[in-house]
Amino acid sequence: xxxxxxxxxxxxxxxxxxxxxxxxxxxxxxxxxxxxxxxxxxxxxxxxxxxxxxxxxxxxxxxxxxxxxxxxxxxxxxxxxxxxxxxxxxxxxxxxxxxxxxxxxxxxxxxxxxxxxxxxxxxxxxxxxxxxxxxxxxxxxxxxxxxxxxxxxxxxxxxxxxxxxxxxxxxxx
Amino acid sequence: xxxxxxxxxxxxxxxxxxxxxxxxxxxxxxxxxxxxxxxxxxxxxxxxxxxxxxxxxxxxxxxxxxxxxxxxxxxxxxxxxxxxxxxxxxxxxxxxxxxxxxxxxxxxxxxxxxxxxxxxxxxxxxxxxxxxxxxxxxxxxxxxxxxxxxxxxxxxxxxxxxxxxxxxxxxxx
DNA sequence: ATCATAGAGTTAGATTTCGAAGTATTCCAC
DNA sequence: GTGGAATACTTCGAAATCTAACTCTATGAT
Numbered sequence: 001x002x003x004x005x006x007x008x009x010x011x012x013x014x015x016x017x018x019x020x021x022x023x024x025x026x027x028x029x030x031x032x033x034x035x036x037x038x039x040x041x042x043x044x045x046x047x048x049x050x051x052x053x054x055x056x057x058x059x060x061x062x063x064x065x066x067x068x069x070x071x072x073x074x075x076x077x078x079x080x081x082x083x084x085x086x087x088x089x090x091x092x093x094x095x096x097x098x099x100x101x102x103x104x105x106x107x108x109x110x111x112x113x114x115x116x117x118x119x120x121x122x123x124x125x126x127x128x129x130x131x132x133x134x135x136x137x138x139x140x141x142x143x144x145x146x147x148x149x150x151x152x153x154x155x156x157x158x159x160x161x162x163x164x165x166x167x168x169x170x171x172x173x
Numbered sequence: 174x175x176x177x178x179x180x181x182x183x184x185x186x187x188x189x190x191x192x193x194x195x196x197x198x199x200x201x202x203x204x205x206x207x208x209x210x211x212x213x214x215x216x217x218x219x220x221x222x223x224x225x226x227x228x229x230x231x232x233x234x235x236x237x238x239x240x241x242x243x244x245x246x247x248x249x250x251x252x253x254x255x256x257x258x259x260x261x262x263x264x265x266x267x268x269x270x271x272x273x274x275x276x277x278x279x280x281x282x283x284x285x286x287x288x289x290x291x292x293x294x295x296x297x298x299x300x301x302x303x304x305x306x307x308x309x310x311x312x313x314x315x316x317x318x319x320x321x322x323x324x325x326x327x328x329x330x331x332x333x334x335x336x337x338x339x340x341x342x343x344x345x346x
Numbered sequence: 347a348t349c350a351t352a353g354a355g356t357t358a359g360a361t362t363t364c365g366a367a368g369t370a371t372t373c374c375a376c
Numbered sequence: 377g378t379g380g381a382a383t384a385c386t387t388c389g390a391a392a393t394c395t396a397a398c399t400c401t402a403t404g405a406t
Contacts, residue, residue, distance in 0.1 A: 041341075059392090144204075147344075158206045165213045263363070
């Protein structure tokens with residue numbers, strides 16, 4: 001080993017071929033691509049909503065809660081767990097969101113008289129007004145976030161996402 | 174208005190038909206569905222990676238950085254901005270991630286001698302070892318997170334996500 | 347009746363993220 | 377070259393999230 005580089009190989013060189021093997025197997029790569037894209041879209045979607053609703057001082061998370069509650073046609077209120085599930089966040093995160101919204105008078109919390117373990121959440125009058133205002137003033141209808149996709153593609157996208165989630169949930173059990 | 178309810182209508186009733194209109198227009202609903210699903214998948218993907226890599230004390234975010242750096246075949250190092258972009262996080266978030274990884278000795282930061290504004294990041298020897306270990310020991314190859322989807326579907330999913338992101342980015346300008 | 351178990355929600359503490367302001371370096375017009 | 381914009385990254389403080397532990401109510405077995 002005379003005239004060649006006698007310096008020890010750079011950190012990467014030693015491991016590179018193992019990694020090459022890993023990459024060649026490709027198992028991770030397609031996942032990684034999806035993962036990156038999913039995070040990116042999640043982030044940007046939030047940003048878009050935030051900007052759209054900034055005037056009214058409503059965050060994307062709060063909007064998710066409000067529009068969920070607005071669709072509670074039976075008007076019996078939704079529980080925090082249902083809301084957390086619908087929004088795909090941990091229950092404790094929903095507690096915090098609701099705290100803030102209660103404080104701002106957008107929603108009200110009351111314990112279910114029929115089962116005192118449960119809490120029910122409803123939009124207040126103020127909450128309804130703000131929701132309506134948001135719909136009217138914030139271009140929530142006209143300006144189309146996902147304009148790059150046709151309706152058919154959106155449905156396809158949602159389906160694929162939901163299937164992937166289902167598969168991941170199944171793994172947990 | 175005699176024998177009917179004379180109590181003032183409940184908060185919801187007053188606004189419900191406006192909302193019905195909004196929902197009927199449907200503009201928001203398909204977006205909302207995608208949004209929820211995207212968040213859900215992002216969350217669960219992170220959880221899966223976290224659990225998978227918990228033994229080695231690597232977070233999903235750190236894994237993203239490591240596997241990105243591992244693919245830096247030219248071994249010249251990647252800049253924080255490139256990494257942030259690849260991982261779809263804000264630059265400041267990447268700074269923090271790298272801080273921690275440097276502290277743990279997984280990566281090293283050095284200023285690019287050719288352009289002293291730039292910083293270059295590379296895996297250290299330790300970093301490479303840990304990455305290799307993760308591949309070998311953590312089932313990163315065999316256990317397939319997205320098993321619910323065929324390869325073809327994954328590609329489709331990634332495409333749709335990327336198109337949606339592209340559209341959103343275009344909106345910003 | 348009573349005690350153990352399970353379920354819903356909250357609290358607590360740590361982590362992660364973000365946006366905005368700040369610092370240092372380079373590029374460019376003149 | 378000199379002053380001013382532009383670029384790359386970091387620092388700072390605030391906000392949102394997570395997991396794990398805790399409280400309170402309900403259920404069910406004995």
